[in-house]
Amino acid sequence: MTGTFSQQAHVRVAIIGGGPSGLRAAAELAGLVDGEVLVIERESAAGGIPRHCAHTGFGIRDLGRSMSGPAYARRLTERAVRAGARVMTSSMVTGWAGERALEVTSPAGRMIVQADVVILATGARERPQPARLIPGARSAGVLTSGELQGLVHLDGRRFGGRAVVVGSELVSWSAVLTLREAGCRTVAMATQAEQREAYGLVGALGRLALRVPVLTSTRVTRVLGQQAVTGVEVEAIDSGERRIIDCEIVVFSADWIPDSELARAAGLRMDAMSKAPVVDTALRTSRPGVFAIGNLLHPVDTADIAALDGAAVVSHVMAFLGGSSMSSDSIDLIAQEPFRWIAPARLRMDARTPPRGRLLAWSDERRYLPTIVATQAGRVIGSVRSPWPCVPGRVFRIPVRVLSGADPAGGPITIGLR
Ligand SMILES: Cc1cc2nc3c(=O)[nH]c(=O)nc-3n(C[C@H](O)[C@H](O)[C@H](O)COP(=O)(O)OP(=O)(O)OC[C@H]3O[C@@H](n4cnc5c(N)ncnc54)[C@H](O)[C@@H]3O)c2cc1C
DSSP: OOSOOSEEEEEEEEEEOOSHHHHHHHHHHHTTOSSOEEEEOSSSSSOOGGGGOOSEEESHHHHSSOEEHHHHHHHHHHHHHHHTOEEEOSOEEEEEEETTEEEEEETTEEEEEEEEEEEEOOOEEEOOTGGGTOOBOOOTTEEEHHHHHIIIIISOOOOOSEEEEEOOSHHHHHHHHHHHHTTOEEEEEEOSSSSOOSOHHHHHHHHHHHOOOEEOSEEEEEEEOSSSOOEEEEEETTTOOEEEEEOSEEEEOOOEEEOOHHHHHTTOOBOTTTOSBOOBTTOBOSSTTEEEOGGGTSTTOOHHHHHHHHHHHHHHHHHHHTTOOOOOOEEEEEEOTTEEEEESOEEETTBOOOGGGEEEEEESSOBSSOEEEEEETTEEEEEEEOSSOBOTTSEEEEEGGGGTTOOTTSOOEEEEEO
């Protein structure tokens, strides 16, 4: 621990991150826990990413209705506060002062929050231009879609001109809508994927209604311009042919990375592929009393799925606070191609069911009617046929019954496709 801390506090549960996952966990835990449930949020208001997204499409699975992002963020915040949780905004957790003690910096100064349970709910962010190794001058016209949402929806910025959006996932289409709201025309979307990544219907509606050409098998090789963006250079992956698209704004969308600095700083076991902390099916990290939920674990799924993680963690937190002993009986789940990662990545034998009874996976290949196969010690222990395709660019959900034949003593389980 370094520096001086003006205050110390003890809470029963500290939740880092006031997005959908953290707020939902807070709303449920506040009514159950004997003691304070504290949400620590670095932004000036709670709500997480939805607070920045004016479009509708939030809350379908958790609240049973489709709401705008800001309305959804407000609803989740109100629920948490009404249930008795304290939401501390403009406050950032900057490090650890012990197993479950947090260093927090806020306008009131620096403090230590000691908690009996810590829940990491810090979400995920998009890789910016430098992290994608795309050369070109950095200028105000180069944004991630998260930054774009903040500028347009929170700061009310308006700008005309033309934009190129890198990516064709759902969030990329969301960026196109935001650009339109800001008065800017999207002249192209560019994706390295061979086919568009967004759900078919969304992609089709987007192309028809917004009339944006989607360039597949295309990569952006350079951002042009010095003080201001003047265009991007794109390359057709198959032919190597390059051309310039004139624009004043470039939006780098998707290509997610978990906000996992605190998890790494704690020395938690990490997943090398997803860069997220490893949790078991009860959302426990490798440190007792430290749990993780939301897009920090599965970059990036929808907000309702993140919120339902927040609901699912509650019984496991209560069991820990109630002193129930943790079984060490668990098995590693290993992603096999085309899957890049699986979350949760450990099957806990005394709590086998992950949130919503689904394992989440990221696929690097597109497969229709896939059959998911689980193998342990060279033996197939389960298989499930899915009506849903697995597609690069969106989370694929696997019913946990694929693990029903797991042998507690059988060693790691590999999950792949037939
Ligand atoms: C442009 C865009 C459009 C989207 N559209 C939809 C949609 O239409 N429907 C849908 O369901 N989903 C949508 N999503 C996805 C949805 O926003 C996420 O799934 C959801 O917000 C994840 O919730 P979370 O709680 O895991 O993380 P987040 O919402 O990212 O919240 C994490 C919070 O943690 C805080 N935090 C991080 N580190 C610290 C720290 N050290 N100290 C304090 N606070 C910290 C952050 O400030 C943030 O508020 C969209 C996402 C984007 C980017």
